[in-house]
Amino acid sequence: QVQLVQSGAEVKKPGASVKVSCKASGYTFTSNDFNWVRQAPGQGLEWMGWVSSDNGNTKFSQRFQVRVTMTTDTSTNTAYMELRSLRSDDTAIYYCVRDGPGYCDATGCYTSPYFNHWGQGTLVIVSS
Amino acid sequence: DIVMTQSPDSLAVSLGERATINCKSSQSVLYNSNNKNYLAWYQQKPGQPPKLLIYWASTRESGVPDRFSGSGSGTDFTLTISSLQAEDVAIYYCHQYYTTPYSFGPGTKLEI
Numbered sequence: 052q053v054q055l056v057q058s059g060a061e062v063k064k065p066g067a068s069v070k071v072s073c074k075a076s077g078y079t080f081t082s083n084d085f086n087w088v089r090q091a092p093g094q095g096l097e098w099m100g101w102v103s104s105d106n107g108n109t110k111f112s113q114r115f116q117v118r119v120t121m122t123t124d125t126s127t128n129t130a131y132m133e134l135r136s137l138r139s140d141d142t143a144i145y146y147c148v149r150d151g152p153g154y155c156d157a158t159g160c161y162t163s164p165y166f167n168h169w170g171q172g173t174l175v176i177v178s179s
Numbered sequence: 180d181i182v183m184t185q186s187p188d189s190l191a192v193s194l195g196e197r198a199t200i201n202c203k204s205s206q207s208v209l210y211n212s213n214n215k216n217y218l219a220w221y222q223q224k225p226g227q228p229p230k231l232l233i234y235w236a237s238t239r240e241s242g243v244p245d246r247f248s249g250s251g252s253g254t255d256f257t258l259t260i261s262s263l264q265a266e267d268v269a270i271y272y273c274h275q276y277y278t279t280p281y282s283f284g285p286g287t288k289l290e291i
Contacts, residue, residue, distance in 0.1 A: 086281070096221075096229065096272055098281040112280040146228055158213050164276040165219040167240065169228035 053077040055147055055170035062176045063137050070133040071173045073147030080128040081105045084150045086166060087121060087132045089143040099145075101164075102130060137177045144172040181205050181275050185284035191291065198260040200287045202273035207253045210277065217277035220249055220258045222269045223286075229272060233258065265291060 058072040073085065087099040100111035102121035109121050120133040130147055147170040151163035182205040192198040208217045216236035221229035231240045233249035236256055246261040260267055268291060273284040 095286050096274075096283040098279075098283070101279065101281075110279050151234060156213065161213055161215075163234070164217075164281070165231065165234040165274070166221070166229075166276075167231045167234070169230070172228050 053149065053168045055149060055168055057145075057147060057170040057173045060174040060176070062178065065138055065177055065179055067137050067177075068133060068135040069137060069175050070131055071145050071147070071175070073130040073132075073170050075128045075130065075149070080123075080125055083152065084162075084164070085121070085123065085130040086148045086150065086164070087119075088146045088148055088166070090146070090172075091140070091143040094143075097143075099132070104130065134175075137175075139177050142175065142177045144174050146170055146172050180280055181208070181278060181282050183273055183275055183282050183284040185271075185273060185287050187287060188285070189288040189290065192260075192263045192289065194265065194291060195262050198263050198267070198289055200258045200271050200273075200289070202251075202256040202258070202284050204254045204256075204275050204277075208275045208277035209253050216252050216256070217275060218249075218251070218256050219274045219276060220247075221272045221274060222267075223272065224269045232271075260289075263289075263291070 054076045056074045061069050081104050084103050086101045102109045104123045118135045122131045148166040149168040151165045151167045153162045184203045186201045218236040220233040223229040237249045248259050250257050270286045270288050272286050
């Protein structure tokens with residue numbers, strides 16, 4: 052079965068960087084792309100960006116554009132998200148999320164960027 | 180950017196009764212090429228990651244009980260729980276994946 056196992060909780064000081072990993076298993080890694088979603092304490096869900104597991108292409112929310120890097124390593128079936136210049140309001144649970152399966156029908160072939168598998172989440176606390 | 184809104188913010192429903200949650204997008208999420216609405220619903224229980232319930236606005240994810248159903252098209256969508264069970268207490272989020280930046284509704288808290 053599909054599993055996404057994320058790295059453990061982190062405590063960082065303001066201005067530091069954090070790198071969260073997400074190891075995938077139970078399917079062909081390059082068949083689906085990854086997104087990263089975060090959730091501040093008691094708050095809703097916020098999409099941060101997307102990374103192709105096939106070619107490494109990325110797309111980010113403008114809110115994180117200059118501070119985030121998302122990569123994948125096909126040799127270890129692992130996705131990574133690095134967030135730099137951390138602030139206290141970056142304190143949140145960070146989730147890696149896998150896209151649904153692409154499909155083809157009479158009208159063409161399409162991706163399915165809904166989020167059908169979630170990692171367990173990584174709590175990142177930013178505090179001086 | 181597409182802004183997602185949900186109503187109500189919170190909802191209390193008796194066991195066995197129907198629960199209805201509404202979601203509205205600031206622009207249509209219907210993709211004309213494949214005639215699909217790029218709208219999903221998730222359930223999140225305390226201390227857990229969200230769980231996909233519905234995608235393409237009305238397709239139930241495998242393993243999701245059939246008391247959960249989604250409807251709507253374009254900009255207006257509804258999640259219905261036909262007969263509320265105790266284990267359905269959670270926060271429910273809608274999500275548009277029509278275009279980046281993908282966005283979520285603010286959530287609806289469902290209680291007994």
